[in-house]
Amino acid sequence: MNLNCIKMKFIMNILMLAVVSMLFDGCGKKDSPDDFPNDTVKIHTIHELNQEEEELDSHAGEEGSSVLELDFSSYTEISSAILGITNPVYSRIKKKKTGGYLLLYHNGQIGSNIYYSNSTDLKTWSNGELLFQQVPITSSQGADSRRYSTADAVVLSNGDILVAVSFRANLAYRHSPETNGIMMRRSKDNGFTWGEEQVIYTGTNWEPYLLELPSGEIQCYFTDTDPVYGNSGTSMVISNDGGLTWSPTGVSNNYKVIRQYKYMNQGRRIYTDQMPSVKLLNDGETLAGFMEARLEDNNQSSGNSYFMMSLVYGKDNWEHLTGDDVGPTDRQTNLFRGAGGYISQFRSGETVISCNINNIFSMKIGDNKARNFNHTAWNADWFQPFNGTGYWGSTEIDDAHHIIGTMHKSGTIMVGRFFLNHRINAPTSNIVVDGDTNDWTHTDALFIGSESQTQAVFRAAIDADNLYLLVERQDNYVATGDNVDLYIHNDEGNSLNINSLKITLDPAGVVACSKWSGSSWEAEDISLVTVSNKISGIINDGRADTGYLSEIGIPLSTINGNSGYVRFNAVLTDGNITDTFTFADPAKPESWMRIKKGISP
Structure with a gap:
């Protein structure tokens, strides 16, 4: 082989290596970190925000604009395979003092056994285990069985968990009150092992509910029932030694505290007010109860039964009722049709009532006194986030901005975690619109994310000239078309006006700006606002995407923003899915969220 051939072969080899190298680079290009210049963009989730502790009742007087938003990523349906029974009913979830959650439920509508399950994240649950199991007994009716139902629990200030459950003799239930009662078990290790059964009340009852007061007193409320005459009402027993002993003692001996009169039946006065749920409100003095009343058509025992919900209030505990007494006098009676009530309160002041309306889990937000509740009427504007139907749901406060809701649904138990959207602050800050979030040191945020895994959080800040x-x-x-529509209103009146502003964002930046003309949104130059976008990923690629952020500066003069508040709304578009704040209507600023301007960070 001559020298020229050798040179030619060498050159050809070099060219082939270069081509192969280029091919390999091309094949791997989109997987290389170098091709994701923004892959380090931090997209905050709602779980990382709202870290500042708010003062007690910080939103008192502003609860009218507070709403709950289901966190889509939190929703789960616990299967019967995990729960260990085919018909789980009467779900109750409690947050443990040192982390994690306890779920209680029973089998079938009436129940005979009580089960429990544990979780660290509300999504994955341990296999259900028996907590109270029916046993054979001898009663006035001969061979019988003791059965358990309607368990609830309280997590004490020392971390102990007490579970109270109604028990009854299956055959002697209507005949022998002494064979019925309330049983309790205690866990000292976060609900993983349980102490011996302890009878804390003897007498016919349903639906015990436990509450610990700051004094250490533990109250066990329950439906005090006479099944022969259809009589009920709410009574309680109490403990002042951490649940070791309870008073008063004796068969059917209790403190009657809540009941309303219905009618006479066979010479007896018949009462109702049952299935109690009670909370000590943030004022540290007022007990607020939410419960159902079983009523009959024409106020006659022969009439068809239906249920209505009432709110009752007691200051510095309850007055004990005797004789023909009814009470308390401070109450809102038979407000609307519903059943299975529960009441909770956030640190910021908002109270939350939940109940079953037409077999749908329903929630409403109220003020810090649990007296005035949001939206137009009791028979409308309920937040009904679950798609399934059932009954006997409950709620549990998780933290300052989250509440847990649960109810059974045909062989499963539905569990969702709900975010509290309420007025946020726009602190006076030195913000530079550059897409760098390091100057956003405050974490007060709003959240949208009930319809899909696509979610968004919103923060606000202000200086002398701009809203950010x-x-x-x-x-x-x-993807292209993954828009976010922002609506800003100067809080002057409840209707759109010429200062109302709409901004449409997509992953690349501002798509459109418009202002309300009086009848429609009219386009404005996008230079009206300043925006900086950053993407974590590549548009329309899908690999390694985590989202995008937009930092926006809006001149206050554009919205004539002279008042102390701004109204804010947002709509997320993700393919065919749109999502917005609960109850928000883009045409009605009164339904939007509120931002308070100029608060010190």
Whole structure:
């Protein structure tokens, strides 16, 4: 082989290596970190925000704009395979003092055994285990069985968990009150092992409910029932030694505290007010109870039964009722049709009532006194986040901005975690619109994310000239058309006006700006606002996407923003899915969220 041939072969080899190298680079290009210049963009989730502890009742007087938003990523349906029974009913969830959650439920509508399950995250649950198991007994009716139902629990200030459950003799239930009662078990290790059974009340009852007061007194409320005459009412027994002993003692001996009169039946006065749920409100003095009343058509025992919900209030505990007494006098009676009530309260002041309306889990937010509840009427505007139907749901406060809701649904138990959207602050800050979030040191945020895994959080800040918004959209496939519409209103009146502003964002930045003309949104130059966008991922690619953020500066003069508040709304678009704040209507600023301007960070 001559020298020229050798040179030619060498050159050809070099060219082939270069081509192969280029091919390999091309094949791997989109998987290389170098091709994700923004892959380090931090997209905050709602779980990382709202870290500042708010003062007690910080939103008192502003609860009218507070709403709950289901966190789509939290929703789960616990299967019968995990729960260990085919018809789980009467779900109750309690947050443990040192972390994790306890779930209680029974089998079938009436129940005979009580089960429990544990979770660290509300999504994955341990296999259901028996907590109270029916046993054979001898009663006035001969061979019988003791059965258990309607368990509830309280997590004490020392971390102990007490579970109270109604028990009854299956055959002697209507005949022998002494064979019925309330049983309790205690866990000292976060609900993993349980102490011996302890009878804390003897007498016919249903639906015990436990409450610990700051004094250490533990109250066990229950439906005090006479099944022969259809009589009920709410009574309680109490403990002042951490649940070791209870008073009063004796068969059917209790403190009667809540009941309303219905009618006479066979010479007896018949009462109702049952299935109690009671909370000590943030004022540390007022006990607020939410419960159902079983009523009959034409106020006659022969009439068809239906249920209505009432709110009752007691100051510095309850007055004990004797003789023909009814009470308490401070109450809102038979407000609307519903059953299976529960009441909770956030640290910021908002109270939350839940109940079953037409077999649908329903919630409403009220003020810090649990007296005035949001929206137009009792028979409308209920937040009904679950798609399934059932009954006997409950709620549990998880933290300052989250509440847990649960109810059974045909062989499963539905569990959702709900975020409290309420007025946020726009602190006076030095914000530079550059897409860098390091100057956003405050974490007060709003949240949208009930319809899909695509979710967004919103923060606000202000200086002498501008309102600033930070939008962080969590999205595992960032695509063209993944828009966020922002609505800003100067809080002057409840209707759109010429200062109302709409901004449409997409992953690349501002798509459109418009202002309300009086009848429609009219386009404005996008230079009206300043925006900086950053994407974590590549548009229309889908690999390694986590979302995008938009930092926006809006001149206050644009919205004539002279008042102390701004109204704010947002709508997320993700393919065919749209999501917005609960009850928000883009045409009605009165339904939007509120932002308070100029608060010190």
